Amino acid sequence: MKTELIKTNGLEMAYRTEEIETLALNDVNLVINQGEFVSIMGPSGCGKSTLLNVLGMLDSCSGGHYHFDGEAISAMSERQRADIRKSNIGFVFQSFNLIDELSVFENVELPLVYLNKSATERKKKVNELLERMGLAHRSGHFPQQLSGGQQQRVAVARALVAEPKIIFADEPTGNLDSVHGDEVMNLLTDLHQNGTTVVMVTHSAHDASFSERTLNLFDGKLISETQNKFRESV
Numbered sequence: 001m002k003t004e005l006i007k008t009n010g011l012e013m014a015y016r017t018e019e020i021e022t023l024a025l026n027d028v029n030l031v032i033n034q035g036e037f038v039s040i041m042g043p044s045g046c047g048k049s050t051l052l053n054v055l056g057m058l059d060s061c062s063g064g065h066y067h068f069d070g071e072a073i074s075a076m077s078e079r080q081r082a083d084i085r086k087s088n089i090g091f092v093f094q095s096f097n098l099i100d101e102l103s104v105f106e107n108v109e110l111p112l113v114y115l116n117k118s119a120t121e122r123k124k125k126v127n128e129l130l131e132r133m134g135l136a137h138r139s140g141h142f143p144q145q146l147s148g149g150q151q152q153r154v155a156v157a158r159a160l161v162a163e164p165k166i167i168f169a170d171e172p173t174g175n176l177d178s179v180h181g182d183e184v185m186n187l188l189t190d191l192h193q194n195g196t197t198v199v200m201v202t203h204s205a206h207d208a209s210f211s212e213r214t215l216n217l218f219d220g221k222l223i224s225e226t227q228n229k230f231r232e233s234v
Contacts, residue, residue: 005069005197006032006055007165012063013050013220024050025061026220030201034165037192038206039047039228040201042217048201052218055199056089056168070166074106087108090159096151096176098143104130104154105139107175110164121203133157133187149180155186160196167191169200173207185210 014024024047032038040048054066057073060081066074069088074082087130090111091097098107103125112122112190130136133153143151152172159167169188174182189210192198200211208214214226 003032004031004067006030006199007038008064011051011054011066012065013047013054013059014062015062016230024220025144028191028220028222029065030215032197033195035192035195036213037188037198037211038200039211039214040199040217041095041203041205041208041214044203046217047220048217050220052170052199052201053166056091057085076126086111087162088165090162090164090168092141092152092155092159092172094171095153096143096148097176098151098154098158101145103140103142104135104146106172107143107154108157108161110159115162129157129161139154147180148176152180152184153187154178154193156184164196166199169198170234173201173202173204181207181215 003172008028008030011025012023015022015047028051040051050059054061057068060078061074064074068084071084073084076084076094099110104111108126108129110121112125114200122193127136127139130139133156134149135157136155138146138150143154147152167188172188173184176184185207188200190197196213200207202208209228211228215222216224216226
């Protein structure tokens with residue numbers, strides 16, 4: 001039986017100035033089940049990243065309802081959302097968002113520091129994850145000493161280290177060439193096959209083909225959904 005992890009009803013996001021109101025999300029209704037790999041596609045400015053930010057609890061919606069793992073997120077304060085986000089959500093961004101002054105180990109360790117995990121537990125988890133990601137030999141290196149593909153793998157490791165229920169990826173291959181891009185997509189596919197829920201915003205039909213289904217947005221509305229053929233990582 002499938003378990004709902006994310007459910008929205010009539011989700012809206014409006015940006016207001018003194019003269020105009022822009023509706024970035026308009027009556028978005030969707031369900032994402034635990035363990036799914038879902039892509040969100042659409043033209044620039046259609047609301048993809050806005051939707052990801054709301055689902056990832058970085059922003060609050062201005063209308064409608066959002067439930068995460070059965071909890072009513074849209075009724076929560078920013079502090080309450082932050083507490084849920086820390087324990088349940090990992091993020092991977094197009095620009096990697098690594099801290100240049102921290103080593104690979106320290107970048108991956110950071111979420112565990114925020115969760116007040118002991119130094120012993122942090123060391124064990126980070127080392128195990130870097131080994132799994134093929135980055136153990138880069139543990140003491142700094143981001144600028146790595147290739148783009150390696151930096152994105154570090155970013156994925158950082159997103160995974162706290163064992164979140166879901167990974168949100170915003171254009172994760174946008175700054176990579178095709179070889180390193182496929183490396184990251186294969187990594188996300190492996191994570192999905194091992195039970196991690198993945199929601200990815202992308203402009204790339206090629207990247208979207210790695211997911212189970214694709215949600216298509218246009219002018220802030222969810223206009224269609226496409227089921228994708230299952231594809232194993234290579």
